[in-house]
Amino acid sequence: MFKSKKITLFLIEIGELTYFGRRFFKELFSKPFEFKELLRQCYYIGNKSLLLVGVTGFIIGLVITLQTRPTLEEFGAESWMPSMVSISIVREIGPVIIALTFAGRIASGIGAELGSMRVTEQIDAMEVSGTNPFKYLVVTRVLATTLMLPILVILGDTIALYGSYLIENTKGDVSFQLYFNKVFNSLEFGDIIPAIIKTYFFGFAIGLVGCFKGYNCKKGTVGVGIAANSAVVFSSLLLFVIDFIAVFITDIFFEI
Amino acid sequence: MNDAKHIQETSKKLATKRLMLEIKDLRKSFGENNVLNGFDLELLEGENLVIMGKSGSGKSVMIKCLVGLMEPDSGSIKIMGKNLLGLNQINLDELRTEIGFLFQGSALYDSMTVRENLEFPLRRHKHKFGDNIDTSKLVTEALKNVGLIDAIDLMPAELSGGMKRRIALARTLILKPKIILYDEPTSGLDPITSKEIIELMRNIQRQYKTSSLIITHDVDCARVVSERIILLVDGINYAEGTFDELKNSKDEKVKAFFK
Numbered sequence: 001m002f003k004s005k006k007i008t009l010f011l012i013e014i015g016e017l018t019y020f021g022r023r024f025f026k027e028l029f030s031k032p033f034e035f036k037e038l039l040r041q042c043y044y045i046g047n048k049s050l051l052l053v054g055v056t057g058f059i060i061g062l063v064i065t066l067q068t069r070p071t072l073e074e075f076g077a078e079s080w081m082p083s084m085v086s087i088s089i090v091r092e093i094g095p096v097i098i099a100l101t102f103a104g105r106i107a108s109g110i111g112a113e114l115g116s117m118r119v120t121e122q123i124d125a126m127e128v129s130g131t132n133p134f135k136y137l138v139v140t141r142v143l144a145t146t147l148m149l150p151i152l153v154i155l156g157d158t159i160a161l162y163g164s165y166l167i168e169n170t171k172g173d174v175s176f177q178l179y180f181n182k183v184f185n186s187l188e189f190g191d192i193i194p195a196i197i198k199t200y201f202f203g204f205a206i207g208l209v210g211c212f213k214g215y216n217c218k219k220g221t222v223g224v225g226i227a228a229n230s231a232v233v234f235s236s237l238l239l240f241v242i243d244f245i246a247v248f249i250t251d252i253f254f255e256i
Numbered sequence: 257m258n259d260a261k262h263i264q265e266t267s268k269k270l271a272t273k274r275l276m277l278e279i280k281d282l283r284k285s286f287g288e289n290n291v292l293n294g295f296d297l298e299l300l301e302g303e304n305l306v307i308m309g310k311s312g313s314g315k316s317v318m319i320k321c322l323v324g325l326m327e328p329d330s331g332s333i334k335i336m337g338k339n340l341l342g343l344n345q346i347n348l349d350e351l352r353t354e355i356g357f358l359f360q361g362s363a364l365y366d367s368m369t370v371r372e373n374l375e376f377p378l379r380r381h382k383h384k385f386g387d388n389i390d391t392s393k394l395v396t397e398a399l400k401n402v403g404l405i406d407a408i409d410l411m412p413a414e415l416s417g418g419m420k421r422r423i424a425l426a427r428t429l430i431l432k433p434k435i436i437l438y439d440e441p442t443s444g445l446d447p448i449t450s451k452e453i454i455e456l457m458r459n460i461q462r463q464y465k466t467s468s469l470i471i472t473h474d475v476d477c478a479r480v481v482s483e484r485i486i487l488l489v490d491g492i493n494y495a496e497g498t499f500d501e502l503k504n505s506k507d508e509k510v511k512a513f514f515k
Contacts, residue, residue: 113367116366117365120361120363120366121359121360121361121363122363122364122365122366124320124325124359124363125357125359125363125364125365126365127324127325127352128323128325128352128355128357129352129353129376129377129380129427129431130349130350130352130353130377130380130381131349131376131377131380132345132349
């Protein structure tokens with residue numbers, strides 16, 4: 001009985017999120033366009049995650065190389081190191097881990113910000129003053145996360161590869177030129193393009209869930225905490241679902 | 257003879273006054289709970305009308321229906337002759353610029369400074385003032401009117417409750433609305449600050465010639481500000497009259513408000 005109620009509530013939430021997403025597309029193409037606020041959000045969201053993404057990327061590169069090196073050494077296949085690391089980072093590990101860190105930072109931030117605006121009637125005040133709060137607050141934030149995450153992932157991947165090169169250079173005396181020559185020889189468009197495309201969907205999901213949770217926040221200040229927390233949990237879960245679909249589709253078109 | 261003349265003049269004045277707001281048979285329920293059961297209201301130009309009622313009597317629901325934040329189940333709302341419930345989003349937003357709303361919790365945008373809070377509605381409705389709008393001058397003027405020009409570059413978190421209420425009032429005034437809706441303007445404030453806010457409301461009414469609808473359960477506020485009072489009980493207009501008329505009423509439910 002208790003489980004079936006939980007499932008019903010979950011399905012209702014999925015339905016509401018879909019309706020929220022539909023409204024996003026409806027408002028996205030209607031005037032007025034909030035360009036100034038969009039730029040502000042892009043700067044804010046991108047800039048806020050820059051350091052975190054950089055550090056995460058660097059550590060991913062270091063750790064993957066350190067962990068994989070002994071196994072490849074055993075088979076005398078150290079020369080495959082740049083190819084293996086670059087393919088795994090660009091295709092999967094980079095986008096997913098950076099998107100998860102981004103979700104932790106941005107989805108919770110948006111959920112808490114919009115949630116507190118909702119409970120303190122700031123969203124109502126905006127609406128009453130003749131400004132469409134959905135367009136001003138939600139459309140700009142979702143668009144900003146959608147546009148910023150791919151850029152951050154490209155940056156994070158690059159830093160991760162640099163981290164990997166540092167280990168290779170220290171342990172295997174591989175030059176910068178040789179390392180990146182091997183990287184670019186092994187990477188194909190089929191590795192890069194689908195990986196970048198899926199990050200747009202990751203960014204969209206993170207922004208949409210964060211805004212959905214915050215915009216519909218209830219139960220006062222307790223609700224703000226719940227909104228921030230569930231925004232991270234829900235968006236992280238959604239990332240894996242999108243990732244599975246993306247890999248499945250890529251497999252059909254690019255034959256991984 | 258003089259009395260008859262005075263009555264004639266007053267009724268002539270009232271007859272010539274424009275109807276700013278008209279609510280007819282407004283109904284709203286939440287599940288089994290019927291909050292509004294056919295509420296009626298008329299607000300005339302330049303009038304200060306107070307709505308009094310117990311907590312949970314539907315005052316806030318009614319005022320939210322008035323600005324389109326909530327949709328009533330049935331009834332009609334006419335604001336300056338326009339049927340609110342039949343308006344599309346663009347026309348509704350346009351009409352909203354003629355209505356100021358002072359929220360109970362002030363609802364200042366806490367990520368913006370006081371100046372940005374006041375500039376926000378102004379920048380978005382520039383057309384109302386023409387292309388040569390001097391936002392800085394209008395912001396300064398609104399802040400001077402509420403006596404808080406020194407707070408212009410402060411953040412809302414740095415303001416006291418009374419200051420927040422004054423800034424919220426300045427933000428409401430900046431678009432020079434014709435109607436101002438006050439939702440519990442003195443709640444949560446100490447008696448001295450409450451008096452200051454009440455005095456400010458009277459000054460604003462005189463200066464801007466606005467029509468005001470004030471929701472309150474503060475008897476002092478109702479006594480000083482009101483020209484007419486409506487008591488909202490069980491979702492209907494239970495009683496209506498001037499402060500003195502209602503205060504001297506023999507009805508037990510009415511008396512309870514003025515004890």
